[in-house]
């Protein structure tokens with residue numbers, strides 16, 4: 011079978027690998043579509059894992075199941091989460107699935123950018139979801155990224171009527187905007203420096219957008235400065251954006267750091283101001299099985315405009331182009347490899 015293997019940021023190769031063998035409790039899927047994750051295009055994060063088969067936003071069809079598998083059979087159309095928790099350890103009992111050792115170790119084999127993928131027993135049992143009949147595989151690739159946003163939004167504590175500011179309007183920022191709209195947020199402001207992404211955010215549900223490069227965009231509702239907001243999502247993984255996010259938090263507000271900065275990067279904060287304004291700073295890393303279920307429910311409700319979020323499709327042979335387009339963070343949101 012063909013796979014797309016990342017050796018370094020600029021070196022992604024199409025390679026032949028054997029189709030994985032299926033053991034007890036496992037399943038084999040024929041891949042139908044797999045999203046390229048915006049988190050996978052951070053060189054410091056991805057290159058330490060190289061060489062690896064990219065892709066953890068997979069949707070496909072089961073072609074074989076191992077001995078003892080119940081509840082799944084050949085022909086099932088599914089999403090599988092690449093990490094799955096044990097549900098028994100202390101972290102799992104507290105709902106902190108991403109801190110579970112099983113969660114960290116588990117992964118689909120060899121990765122989503124392969125013609126066939128093996129689902130290990132723990133992933134099949136804990137976090138493999140059947141797609142509803144009327145949901146296509148493209149929408150299925152959004153389960154994982156949307157689940158990360160669902161978890162982030164829960165930790166952010168958005169309530170009906172809260173104003174929200176989303177810094178960074180790539181696909182994750184766009185999903186925050188769409189989910190905020192669905193949840194009945196008050197004023198939704200998006201900020202970015204790419205006109206394409208600003209316009210997309212308005213289409214997807216933002217009330218106004220700010221071009222942080224300082225340009226004025228004719229025809230768009232665009233205040234010149236970033237407004238204060240009850241909830242602030244910081245998309246970019248860097249200290250400057252984080253400091254900017256904190257400065258926009260209204261009293262009683264919460265700031266979410268959604269993307270990790272590289273190790274060693276430091277952030278200067280003034281705790282005095284945070285204290286008297288009771289401003290919270292929180293993080294959100296990946297997602298667990300409760301979040302994937304909620305994401306699937308939201309997608310099946312039509313709460314997310316899938317056709318506006320998925321902007322580019324590529325064949326497996328062009329996985330490198332899909333990766334480079336995602337890394338450019340320009341005129342695209344989600345790129346999906348379609349098999």
Ligand SMILES: [Zn+2]
Nearest residue numbers: 047049154155
């Ligand atoms: Zn992802």
Ligand SMILES: [Zn+2]
Nearest residue numbers: 096099102110
């Ligand atoms: Zn656990």
